[in-house]
Amino acid sequence: MRIIESDSQAKHLQEWLGSGVDEEIFHLNVKSLFGTLPYEYLLYSPKISRRNDGRLRDRDLKKYQHIELGGWWCSGIDPLNNYVSMMWGCFKPDHPRRDRQKIHKFIKYEHPFREETRAFFLLVPNRIWVKVSNRSGIPITEEDLQHPGGFWHWIWRHNVPVTIVEGVKKAGALLTAGYAAIAIPGVNAGYRTPTDEYGTAIGKPYLIPDLKHFATQGRQVNICFDQDNKPETVQRVNKKGVGGRVLGVVRRRWTELGTPPNAIVVKRRGLCPDGCWGCFFPHTLHPTPYTRPNGAGQNSYQSHGTAAGK
Template identity: 90%
Template sequence: MRIIESDSQAKHLQEWLGSGVDEEIIALNVRSLSGSLPYEYLLYSPKISRRNDGRLRDRDLKKYQHIELGGWWCSGVDPLNNYILMMWGCFKPNHPRRDRQKIHKLIKYEHPYREETRAFFLLVPNRIWVKVSNRSGIPITEEDLQHPGGFWHWVWQQNATKLS
């Protein structure tokens, strides 16, 4: 993976820290991307029309050329697919494009083109899981720790138990 030069990474980190997000959560879920790499994160859908040689169409390349200037990508795990890392996520370009319908509005966040909008669940370190457990008074069992879904499976189980 091509990582953006350290000043952009530092800017991205400061943006997240300024929003009050724990540094370990940021490290687990956010990546700085640039060059052609953002295309792999945003333009992977089989629903995207391509040329006979498989290349993206010129109109899509032109529409998304701003992503080559870099930005941050955030994604998490997919609770609908055994909590594996999901492809769907959010990219915030360093230089956003203009909305064609609302010319004075910038599109601050990009999501995978031609893919359904999804919620994503950030990876949560055990240290924070323990804090949530202590604050809520809900213990973490050995079984919870062994489950591939970890924190999010535990949250789902606790909510399912309360609803029954």
């Protein structure tokens, strides 16, 4: 199959734009890969078994051969390593492989093999930074602008409210709308539980280092996951989602009517004049109070506790 790079990148760009993501955010964080290049992004871990000549094992080459047909790769910056580009990220193949555990499903996203999952901190242009500043009411100083860590150091330093979402495109959409969004690859990816060699829990769950770094005293943390009517999914999110209990207290939020946050941004369905599309954020995130027409949607969210650390 012949892959034309420009066509592939144009398709990937349209996918992100269709999710409500600013074009410049896309270009700062996403790249189109094909051929053997995706292997360098997904199979770099020293924990991967290799042949004596350093070549990947045939079983792994066969498992990942679909990535040669192309896809997009996304990673942000690493707040735990002087804000340099993060090596970890995700790859969405144009032709995904089947899930061996659920043969009727495909594995939509690939992450670096045998590496622990992390969180996404997307690069943003200064105009998006200003948008987040205006929405949160927290100014940007000259010192903030000069710091190598830029936007995410400002978020950390000034306890700017953050929203945790599942999926990097949703983070891109909310950043576009002016919210400081951190993405994780799954609802349970925000924490880890110590286990023994048999997989039995032997300790209390703890936040992954990326989220712990932002779990500072007094910061407001919002969790915004997609609605799901499956009882097992609802129970899993309520009990373990992102590590909310470990984080301290978090505001947990389902998006309305099962609609993902990026879809809400695109459809502009919200009633809030502040432009939060769906009003799934608490009132405290708005710079000014607001009311909704005829009281619509007044009970669209429930508060579960106070800000993190309190």
